[in-house]
Amino acid sequence: PLWFSSAPANFGHPSTGTIKADEWQMLITVHIPLALISLWGAPDVNELKPGNKFILDHTMDLISLINITCSQIMSTQRANAYCSYIAHYVRNLKQVHPTFNLCPNHHAAFHIYDYLILFGPIHSWWTFPFKHLISVLQHLPTNH
Secondary structure, eight states: OOOSOOOOOOTTSSOOOOOOOOHHHHIIIIIHHHHHHHHSSHHEEEEEOOOHHHHHHHHHHHHHHHHTTTOOOOOOOHHHHOOOOOHHHHHHHHHSTTTTTOOOHHHHHHHHHHEEEEEEEOTTSSSSHHHHHHHHTTTSSOOO
């Protein structure tokens, strides 16, 4: 789409540097879904590896909730869809990643529903406080 910036040509290579938020949004909402659907969406592919369809559906739950939260409009119906997608995504995390442990971010993601209902589209309120928090979290020493 013309309104998205393009992905770095050398995405995934260390020389790319830090990927910006709009580049991540474009990758996860456009390029990754198209790539995964073309790789794992065909019925004959899923006969070879049945788990691919489940992983594709799980990833599409995440992409769907990202699309809802990045939208310029919000409604109760869209907020309810967000709630459904995040619940389904978190519920199935252990099946896709058996050794993964849930973290506070997964709990916090459920509260975004409340903010969508109270404050409307995220673009109107997701600004400095959250960017500041992300910066603080990025500078914490951790291996996780």
